[in-house]
Amino acid sequence: MTAAPLRIFIVDDEAPARSRLKELLGDLTAELPNVVVGEASNGQEGIELLPAAAPDVVLVDIQMPQMNGMEFARHLTTLERAPAVVFVTAHGQYAIEAFEVNALDYLLKPVRAQRLAGALAKAVSTGPANREALARASHGPRRYLSVAERGKILLVAVADVLFMKAELKYVTLRTREREYLVEESLTSLEQEFGALFVRVHRNCIVARRAIRGFERAGAEDGEGAGWSVLLGGCEERLPVSRRQWPTVKSLANG
Amino acid sequence: MSILSEKTSGDALPDFRSLGVIARALVGVNFAALLAAAVKAQNLAELADYMLEIAAVLEPTLLGSLIILYAASPAVARLPYRAGLAAVFGIVVAVTLAILWLGATAMQDAFAPGALRAVAFAILVTALLAAYFQLRARAFSPALAEARLQALQARIRPHFLFNSLNAVLSLIRGDPKRAEGAIEDLAELYRMLMSDTATFTTLANEMDVTRQYLNLEHLRLGDRLNVEWRTEAAPRDALVPPLLLQPLVENAVYHGIEPGIERGTIEIAIYREGDRVHVRLTNPYHPEHQHRQGNRMALANIRERLALHFDVESTLESGVVGANWEIHMVMPYRKQK
Numbered sequence: 205m206t207a208a209p210l211r212i213f214i215v216d217d218e219a220p221a222r223s224r225l226k227e228l229l230g231d232l233t234a235e236l237p238n239v240v241v242g243e244a245s246n247g248q249e250g251i252e253l254l255p256a257a258a259p260d261v262v263l264v265d266i267q268m269p270q271m272n273g274m275e276f277a278r279h280l281t282t283l284e285r286a287p288a289v290v291f292v293t294a295h296g297q298y299a300i301e302a303f304e305v306n307a308l309d310y311l312l313k314p315v316r317a318q319r320l321a322g323a324l325a326k327a328v329s330t331g332p333a334n335r336e337a338l339a340r341a342s343h344g345p346r347r348y349l350s351v352a353e354r355g356k357i358l359l360v361a362v363a364d365v366l367f368m369k370a371e372l373k374y375v376t377l378r379t380r381e382r383e384y385l386v387e388e389s390l391t392s393l394e395q396e397f398g399a400l401f402v403r404v405h406r407n408c409i410v411a412r413r414a415i416r417g418f419e420r421a422g423a424e425d426g427e428g429a430g431w432s433v434l435l436g437g438c439e440e441r442l443p444v445s446r447r448q449w450p451t452v453k454s455l456a457n458g
Numbered sequence: 459m460s461i462l463s464e465k466t467s468g469d470a471l472p473d474f475r476s477l478g479v480i481a482r483a484l485v486g487v488n489f490a491a492l493l494a495a496a497v498k499a500q501n502l503a504e505l506a507d508y509m510l511e512i513a514a515v516l517e518p519t520l521l522g523s524l525i526i527l528y529a530a531s532p533a534v535a536r537l538p539y540r541a542g543l544a545a546v547f548g549i550v551v552a553v554t555l556a557i558l559w560l561g562a563t564a565m566q567d568a569f570a571p572g573a574l575r576a577v578a579f580a581i582l583v584t585a586l587l588a589a590y591f592q593l594r595a596r597a598f599s600p601a602l603a604e605a606r607l608q609a610l611q612a613r614i615r616p617h618f619l620f621n622s623l624n625a626v627l628s629l630i631r632g633d634p635k636r637a638e639g640a641i642e643d644l645a646e647l648y649r650m651l652m653s654d655t656a657t658f659t660t661l662a663n664e665m666d667v668t669r670q671y672l673n674l675e676h677l678r679l680g681d682r683l684n685v686e687w688r689t690e691a692a693p694r695d696a697l698v699p700p701l702l703l704q705p706l707v708e709n710a711v712y713h714g715i716e717p718g719i720e721r722g723t724i725e726i727a728i729y730r731e732g733d734r735v736h737v738r739l740t741n742p743y744h745p746e747h748q749h750r751q752g753n754r755m756a757l758a759n760i761r762e763r764l765a766l767h768f769d770v771e772s773t774l775e776s777g778v779v780g781a782n783w784e785i786h787m788v789m790p791y792r793k794q795k
Binding site for chain 2: 270
């Protein structure tokens with residue numbers, strides 16, 4: 205055997221489930237050399253620990269508190285060297301349908317050693333999970349957006365974002381504290397978070413709860429008088445396009 | 459031991475699209491007409507005459523009503539029983555009047571002198587049929603109620619079994635003693651889940667099953683799950699429907715403990731006040747997790763089963779109290795004789 209052992213990371217909120225996977229991986233070392241490079245008991249912890257562990261494959265439980273396995277896997281795709289993902293779940297039916305349709309690898313609990321070996325081999329050959337496939341398999345909006353920074357993943361709570369603005373190939377997220385760049389399209393973000401954000405301009409969506417009021421913008425911007433939206437927690441005035449004004453205005457009183 | 463209350467969740471109209479129902483209506487109505495004719499007739503020839511006379515109005519009315527009921531069946535079935543019954547009477551009377559009016563117009567006759575009698579006959583026959591179908595439905599309903607009970611009880615979340623088996627597997631090598639205990643708990647729990655369901659069990663038994671269930675959850679959730687039992691004053695001999703407490707506690711784990719990263723506490727208080735047994739259950743409330751399926755469904759199931767077993771003598775209230783979700787269940791204190 206010349207190949208380096210497969211580096212594996214485990215994320216599951218149940219300790220017995222993690223130790224079971226480790227036992228099985230131990231049993232498999234002869235036929236499939238592997239090493240467990242880290243484990244985490246929830247999504248946030250996984251996001252913190254995983255980049256430094258640099259695994260080839262991550263085994264992810266679907267049903268976890270705070271951040272489910274699907275969202276966790278989506279955040280991993282922001283990493284430059286994203287691991288392959290194998291989902292592990294005790295759920296039948298609907299979850300499996302989403303996996304099958306989107307060609308995502310999964311294992312059912314209790315996991316059998318042979319299935320685990322097969323899934324690992326397949327994951328290595330197919331590589332990191334496709335971001336769009338993960339998005340399609342997800343139910344409901346994410347709770348965080350992720351930004352890659354110096355080889356780490358920063359999580360930005362969607363609830364903290366004041367507005368999102370498209371610029372060239374990036375979208376800028378603005379919170380009270382600072383700005384982040386994410387590589388996603390404003391259109392898909394608007395679709396995912398439409399319940400929380402409203403479009404004020406072709407290139408900008410604003411958190412509904414952050415809207416404090418509106419202000420007449422001067423004629424100096426060349427297009428004649430328009431309106432700007434005022435946000436709680438940031439000085440910036442965002443222009444409202446004439447097309448969006450009727451929709452946005454109706455929120456002002458609400 | 460028996461089901462204390464026979465009350466089912468309500469009467470229902472027959473399915474007007476079922477062949478059996480249509481055939482019974484046709485035969486029943488014609489038989490009634492024959493009886494009516496027989497009462498009036500002196501001999502066989504007169505009987506045939508009367509029958510013909512009646513049939514001229516009766517058959518189109520009967521067929522018309524059945525066709526309209528056939529078409530309106532889904533709409534009528536959605537109504538509560540009384541409203542549905544009223545709708546059926548309305549349809550029958552309307553069809554009767556329409557046929558009489560058509561007949562009168564066709565014969566250039568005055569709006570029939572016998573119209574009142576025809577309408578009265580229609581209402582009478584409809585009432586007889588309604589009573590017959592209701593009795594029939596009631597005769598069959600205990601089986602339905604029992605089937606529903608079975609279905610309601612079978613609703614332990616399937617992922618629980620697989621997660622538990624997974625947890626037991628993880629124990630076998632390192633802690634075989636604990637693994638044995640866990641499998642014993644699992645066996646007892648599933649024996650209860652698969653047992654005969656129409657009968658009552660004792661509160662002590664129900665508490666044991668819940669403890670076994672919680673042992674298994676402890677295995678996989680570890681320190682995150684903390685349970686406080688306040689059952690010193692529990693009437694252990696009280697008769698309760700089986701699997702009343704366990705699903706509520708399962709719900710508390712699913713909605714109160716699993717969504718949290720921190721340790722959470724479930725409090726189970728059971729006590730007796732006069733001739734009532736009180737069960738109070740509290741668990742941490744995670745508002746962001748209310749979209750998780752099944753909370754209201756599980757509660758609705760328990761509520762329905764309480765009603766099936768205790769009729770109106772039981773109550774179940776639930777709501778947010780501070781940072782907790784609280785359920786308060788009250789049922790009559792009944793002892794084994």
